[in-house]
Amino acid sequence: MNTLTFAGVLLVLSAIAYHLGRRRAYTVAGGELRKLHSLPSYYGLYTAIWCGLPALVLIGFWLAFENTLVTAMVVSDLPEALRSLPSERLNLVLNDLRNLAEGNIGPESVDPAIQAAAAHYNQLLQISHWAMAVVVLSVAMILGWYALTKVKPHQRARNAVEVVIKAFLILCASVAILTTLGIVLSVLFESLRFFTSVPPMEFLFGTVWSPQTALRADQVGSSGAFGAVPLFAGTMLISAIALLVAVPIGLLSAIYLSEYAHKKVRTIAKPLLEILAGIPTVVYGFFAALTVAPFVRDLGRSMGLEVSSESALAAGVVMGIMIIPFVSSLSDDVINAVPQSLRDGAYGLGATQAETIRKVIFPAALPGIVGGILLAASRAIGETMIVVMAAGLSANLTANPLEAVTTVTVQIVTLLTGDQEFDSPKTLAAFALGLALFAVTLVLNVIALHVVRKYREQYE
Template sequence: MTGYLSLTIILFSLAAFYVGRSAATRFAVAGDRLAVHSRPIYHGAFAAIWVGLPALVLVLVWLLFQDGVVRTLVVQSLPPSLTEGASSSQISLFVSEIRNVAAGRIFAEPRPEIAAAAERYASWTVLANWAMVVVALCMMALALFLARVRISPRYRARQSFERALDIIMISSAALAILVTFGIIVSLTYEAIQFFRLVPPTEFFFGLNWEPQIAIRADQVAGTGAFGAVPVFTGTLLIAAIALIVAIPVGLLSAIYLVEFANRRVRGIVKPILEILAGVPTVVYGFFAVLTVAPAVRQTGSLFGIAISPNSALVAGGVMGIMIIPFISSLADDALKAVPQSMRDGSLALGATPAETITKVLVPAALPGIMGGILLAASRAIGETMIVVMAAGLTANLTANPLEGVTTVTVQIVTLLIGDTAFDNPKTLSAFALGLVLFVVTLCLNVAALKIVQRYREKYE
C-alpha cells in the first residue's frame, strides 16, 4: 500500500504542477507580461512542492510511529497471564511471534492468545494504513486548493520555490548529521552495557574469542570468552593482503592509463576497471569459494604446503581485486591533475619517462593517491560477504595467511543472528565490535582528508 500511496503522491504533485503552470500561463496571456512576477514554470513547481512535500513528510512520520503504536496496543490487549512478570525481552518475543503469525509464517500451532492477538495486529495495521491513505489524500487536496488560491500575477512563486528547496537541502543535511549522531549514541550506549558485564581489558587484550554462552538455565554451552584480539588481527591480516594486491595493480594501471595508453585503449580499459566496483560482493564470494580457493589449494599441494579450505589469503586476494577501482580511479584523477608543464620540464632536463613518473608525477599526486589507498582500506576493513564465504568464522590468533581467520564484520553478523536477548553479553559484544569498527573507519577517512588537505598542491 505504501508503494501505491507514493505513486499517488507523485501523480498528485504532477497534477498540481500542471494546474499551477496553467493558471500562471493564463495570467501571462490575459494581462501584461511585465506585470507577472514569476514564470509559469515556477508557479507550477511551487504548487507541486506545496502539495507533494507535506504529504510525503506525513507518510514518513506516520510509518515511523505506526508500528510502535500498533505494537503498544497489541501488548496492552494481551491477557495478564502472559504479561504479568514478563521481562522486556519476553514481551519482544511475544510481539515477534504475533507478527509471524499475522504474516502467515506459522511453523507450529500458536496458542489461542497469540492467534487472537495476531488477528488484532493484522486488522489494526490495515486500519492504520487506510487511515494514512485517507489523511494523505485529504492533505493533498487541501494543499492544492490553498496553492491555487495563492497563485496570482504578482505572487513571488520563484522565491517561494527556492526557499522550499533551501529547506529541503538543509533538512537533508541535518538528517544525515542526526543519523550519524544516532548511530554513535546507540553503539556507545550498547557498548557501555557490554563493558559493564565484560571488563574492557579482557575485550581489548584477551586472546580467546568464544562468545557462545548459555541463555537458559537448562542449556549446555560455554562460559563465554570475549577477548577480541584474534578478531582484530584477522581483520588487519585480510585488509593487509587486500591492500598488497590492490595498491600495485591499481597504481600501475592508473599510471599506464594516464601516461602511456592512447585514447581508444583508455576508453576501453577504464570502464572495465570501474565495473569491478559495481559487482555485488556475494559474486566475489562465490568467485573466491568456487575458483580461487581450489586453485590456491591445488597450487599449495604441488609444493607440499597444507592450505586450509578457508584461508585469509583467498579472502584477502579476492577483496584486493574488489577494491582496485577505488585506488585506480582516485590515482588516475590525481595524476591527470598534475600540469603538463611539469612533465615537459622534467623531460626537457633529460629525465627519462620512468624518472619523470617516479620523481615528479607520483610525488605531486601523492595526496590523492594516499587518500584513495586509505578509502580502499576502509572498504576492505568493512567487508563482510567475501570473508564469510572464503575465510570462515573461526577466530584464530595467527599471522599465517594460509589459515582461516575471521573479521569484525563477520562476528557482528553471526552474533546478531537469532533471538538472543539484548541484555546478553553475546549480543552486546556485537555493538562493542561495531563501535571499534566505526572508530577505525572514521579515523581512516579523517586521515585521508587530512593528508589531501595538508599536502594538496594548487596548480595554475
C-alpha cells in the same frame, strides 16, 4: 474516498491553482510583464504551493493521529468487562476488533460485544475520512484563494517559492544525515549495553574470543570470552595481505595506463579494470573458497608446508584482487591530474619518460595515491563475504597467513545469524564490534579525504 484518490484530487486542485495564479499575474500586470517582480509561472507556483502544501501536511497529521483517536473512542464505548482488562489482553481484543473491521476474520468466531464495537469502529473511521476530506479540501481552497488575492505586481513570489524549494532540498539532505546519525547512535547505545556485562578493557585487550554463552543455566562449557584482539589481528592480517597484492598491481597498472598506454588500449583497458569493482563480493567469495584456497593448500603441501584449507592468504589475495580497481582507478585519476606543464618541464630538460614518471609525476601524485590506498584499506577492513567464505571462523591469534583466521566483520555475521536472544552479551557483542569497525574506517576515510583534498589545493 481512499487516501490515494484524495491525494489525486489535491494534485488537481493545485494544478488549477497554478493556472489561476499565473493568469492572475498576467491580469494584474496589465500586459506589461516587466512590472511584475517575478515571472508569471512563479505566481502560479506560489498559489499552487499555498493550495497544496498545507493541505498535504494536514493529511499527514490526520492520518497519523486518526487511528489513536478512533481507537480511544471505541474503547471508551466498550462494555465495562472488556474495558477493565489488563492492557495486554485489551490489545489482543483490539487486534481482533481491527481484524474484524477490516474483514480479515469472519464474525462467527467473535463475541457479539466486539462485533458491535467493530461496526462502531468502522463507522467512526468512515466519519473521520469524510471529515478529513471536507476539512482538507476547504483548507486547500481557502488558502489557494488567499494566495490568489495576494498576487500583486510587487509581490515577491519567486523568493517565496525558492524558500519552499530550499526547505525541500534541506529535508532531502537531512534524511541521509539523520539516518546515519540514527544508526551510529543505536550502535553506540547497544554497545554501551554490552559494556555493562563485559568490561571495555576485556573487550579491547582480551586475547580469547569465544562468544558462546549459555542459553540455559544447566548448559556447560559455554562461559563466553569476549577478547576482540584475535579478530582485530585477523582483520589486520587479511587487510595487509590484500594491500600487498592490490597496491603494487594497482599502482603499476595505473602508471601504465596513464603514461604509457596508447589511447586505444586505455579506452578499453580502463573500463575492463573497473569491471572488477562491479563483481559481487559473494562471487569473489566462492572464487576464493573453491579455487584459490585449495590451490594455496596444495601448493603449500607440495612445498612441505602445513596449510589449512581455509587460510588468511587465500582470502587476502582474493580481496586484494577485488580492491585493485580502487587503487588503480584513483591513482590513475591523480596521475592524470598532474599538470602537463610539469611533464613538459621535465622533458624539456632532457629527462626520459621513466625519469619523468619516477622523479616528477610520482612524487607530485603521491599524496593522492596515498589517499586512494587508504580508501582501499578501509574497504578491505569492512569486507565480509570473501572472508566468511575463505578465511574461516576460528579466532586464532596468529601472524601466520597460512592458518585460518577470522575478522571483525565475519564475527558480526556469525553472531547475528540464526535464532538469537537479543539481550545476551553474545548478540550485543556484534554492536560493539560494529562500533569498533566504524571508528577505524571513519578515521581512515577522514585521513584519506584530508590527504586527497590537500593534494588538490596544490595545483588549483
